[in-house]
Amino acid sequence: MLRSLARAVASIAVAGLLFASSALAVGRPAAAALDPFTGYLMAHFTGESATGEQIYLAHSKDGLTWRDLNNGQPVLLSTLGTRGVRDPALVRSPAGDRYWIVATDLRIASGTSWSDAVNRGSTSLVVWESRDLVNWSAPWLINVAGGISGAGNAWAPEAIWNPQTGDYVLYWATNSPRDGVTKNRIWYVRTADFRTFTAPQVYIDRPGTQAIIDTQIVEAPNSVGGYRYYRASADGHIPIEASNSVLGTWTSLGNLSHLGISNGTGGGNVVEGPMWMQFNGRNEWALWLDQFATGRGYLPITSTNLGSVQNFQHRSGYQLGVNRKRHGSILNLTAAEESRVLGRWGATAPTQRLQSYNFPDRYVRHVDYDVRIDANVSPAQDAQFRVVPGLAANSGYVSFESVNHPGHYLRHYAYDFVLAANDGSATFAADATFRPVAGLADSGWTSFQSYNFPDRYLRHYGYLLKLDPISDATGRADATFRLTS
Template identity: 40%
Template sequence: MTGPLHVPPPGPLPGPPPGSRPSRRSFLGLAATVPLAATGALALGAGTAHAADAAYVMGYFTESPDMLAADYGLHLAVSTDGLQWTPLNQNAPVATPTAGSLGLRDPFILRKQDGTFVVLATDLKGTDWSYVSQYIHVWDSADLRTFTGYRRMRLHDMNTHSWAPEAYWDAGRRQYGVIYSAVNSSGHNVIMVNYTTDFATASAPQVFFDPGYDVIDGDLAVGVGGVNYLYFKKNSTLVGARSSSLEPGSFTEFSTAVAHGGTEAPTLVKSLAANGVWYLWGDTWSPNGVFYAWQTSSLAAGTWTALDQRTYTQPLNSKHLTIHPITSAEYTSLIAKWGTPAWNRLKSYNYPARYVRHSDYTARIDPYAFDPYPDSQWRLVPGLADSTGVSFQSVNYPTRYLRHYDYALRLDVNDGTSVFAADATFRRTAGLANSAWASFRSYNNPTRYIRHSDYVLRIDPVSTATEQQDATFSVGY
């Protein structure tokens, strides 16, 4: 690109109908397209698939129901199985845009042909859907520990957005394709593509996928058994298309739609442990940002089975994820650099959509997500009465601990007495319903365990299978 393109200021965009979810689209006509020159050295290397990959990294931004967690920087989490996630840097951002809207949504991580990473993201801070940017945010990174070369890359000069950018290596073109959502001349969202070698300048945009109806959030799995798969959002469901080539216009819808309420942001993830198994993640619309996951043993079949929520846990307040495989050395290096959280969350075994929290100082399990979200964050510290046990210190009320009183669990200020210390101390044991989970036996009432009853926590004797499930929790993040 030899100079800035002149784009007339965008006019006002109509908002969504009252009470509805905005469709993340503008309704403006398109300006004439001005080609952008592609320059830079061609990236060469072993490709994005590495035999040594043994773990995963996730990128996301954060929001919560009352927007207390709204943070539009790049957040990272890691996982060894692609299902249970550990947020890094205390769930704070590791990089934040310094140009454009000064915020990001929809981050995407790609390992380039030379083995380094590039991070792309929507140039949008918050939920002002009238904001129009022809640019996307871009960072380079050798290791996801440092982020360099921050810039914005212009994709078009049209009077429409550039949402949810993703990239892939097109071996036939020996260039990277960058796909994203934009509005076409018919007034509906399509998936566009530009080609680049350096993620600094790009070719003129082309329509990559337009089935004739509104589609956003394209996610590609390239070269799986000689077929390329594109998943996208259609009418609040996740749907797949496929093609034997990567040519624009070559993809045809084929899969069974999946959804859990209004679902968007599909992410395809290949299992590193089970041959042929793929996961499909989706994000429910709204600041709640609840993720759901499905599994298939054949991408070609296009059918998915919902995973039990016990099997996966998303990072706290995460929205619109990207997942990429990494090596075990990179996994260890990321944890060494950014650190793991100094707090935990506890998920209910038999109500895995619910987490332990305090509300009006009463301990209970409530559906994720909620605000104030720190109500569900706990520091599991050495037991106040016995350091071989555990006590639950509130993150947002650090002078208060979970203790039992008349067998009910509540959040009280530590008064320094031996009675309080004993009431607030528990023995962690193997989960009564699942030994891979955890249960907590009262220190001074050792025949009783923490359990929920009508969603409220208390200590009770446990004998039946239901009671064992009520008393079993996952300690995670």
């Protein structure tokens, strides 16, 4: 698509600002080495279910046995673009003081067809930023493929720090016409802050009509295998390439057909979404491959020398947890990072019920997404919740997540209570967050004070749940509950 002169001038101005900031980045002293790594964090999505195309996290101590975090529920939800995200990439700054998640803006579960997604889909990526891996900014969109003529999508982003330029190379797949051929190619921009970026350039273009997607690069310390960087992609096969420079010349090392693995062209076990991981404390790498064709999830192949594809071998004895892991990325964690992540999302919340103080045979339950107190609740799961750290404030506050509608929480809306899916907004988080205090009618029980309306409490009225100020004995009894199994 042709761009106006004004837009071109604006793009040049943005690029100039970016390179000014990049020049400053190059001039900084080299960052100190990170502390030793003690664990692993995987970011992923789970599939095309109602909440599957969001950000999920899993943790591992050995790199092979994984446990779902946050009770297996998403930790971040996209509220922008298509309101869904896939293929998340975890990025750490060289100094280890800033983190980003960059993901595909795509939600097939909304009814989008694959044809529309690849030909008329979003050309933007979704980005979150954090200083500590647990407190994340609101998401924003970056239209990285907007400058590509005829771009139909922007898929499977990844980013790697490039010491030669002092900024990040952000790369992804876009389907667009070029030299008479419309197909997915890998494009890249340079960015220092994941907000401003250079004009997109072709990074990998296979000959003829062969498309390529899902590229991911890993850096090999001490150039084990003879190269500093290795990349895997999906182009019909799973090719492995090597280079000593992120933006330099890459050498083909072959593919994984000798292991009976391909991306379709070679048959056998058809996979996609290659995901690199170095084992902590040793020169051994895992390349995780998503067995999307059979729905069996990720499998690892491992190598102690990436210089030849013949060094890869199948690895057994791995466990991926309950959630299905779809195309993501893995970050090696320091002890401090691991402690923060597990402190925020590692606990498994028990299943509990909220019993009424003045109607002890009745329990808080949802029915058709409304919330009330009832006796003899059926199905029983309608009255079961996981009491998790507050969505708006996790110290001293709680939120109530439905057991049979994961990702849905009790929230007040116009002072009435509903069960609603977390939309990721600050308003939702505040409406779904409460402070447990001594029971207003009996200090041995519990009352729940609203986070954003602290003069109001959760109470029942006519058996329906409301958020009201409490001023009399009846109100105090209605606003008093017991958490029970």
